[in-house]
Amino acid sequence: MALLAYQIRVNGIDAQPDLDPGLPAIHGDPHQLQQAILNLVTNALHALGETGRPGRIVLRTSRRGADHVQFEVEDDGPGIPEQIRTRIFDPFFTTKGRARARDWACPSSTGSSRPTAGASKCIPPATAGPSSG
Numbered sequence: 001m002a003l004l005a006y007q008i009r010v011n012g013i014d015a016q017p018d019l020d021p022g023l024p025a026i027h028g029d030p031h032q033l034q035q036a037i038l039n040l041v042t043n044a045l046h047a048l049g050e051t052g053r054p055g056r057i058v059l060r061t062s063r064r065g066a067d068h069v070q071f072e073v074e075d076d077g078p079g080i081p082e083q084i085r086t087r088i089f090d091p092f093f094t095t096k097g098r099a100r101a102r103d104w105a106c107p108s109s110t111g112s113s114r115p116t117a118g119a120s121k122c123i124p125p126a127t128a129g130p131s132s133g
Contacts, residue, residue, distance in 0.1 A: 013055055014057070017059045017060075018059065018060040026069050056076045060074065085124065089120045
């Protein structure tokens with residue numbers, strides 16, 4: 001978050017860390033893990049920027065089983081269209097066009113998680129059900 005502090009501040013983003021202090025040590029390349037997290041937060045910033053309003057990003061860590069760690073990036077942006085959710089972790093997939101193609105988060109996210117026996121998932125927000133209109 002410190003690397004993106006300026007962008008978060010000038011865009012009026014409410015960045016909320018929700019970090020579990022009791023996590024086990026993780027094994028992996030710290031530079032690749034940092035890049036994957038940075039890319040996911042950058043994508044969240046871009047998504048919020050498209051809304052034209054201030055937004056919220058939550059960075060969350062938690063224990064998953066006895067010896068696994070889960071990291072989540074959640075934002076209150078427009079969401080990922082259902083028709084592309086299965087493709088977002090495909091290498092070089094982007095919805096940003098050529099001008100922002102450098103911001104491909106998914107290859108870095110997926111690439112850095114594979115050597116550490118990790119996984120990348122897209123979890124859409126819960127819906128209110130059929131009565132929500």
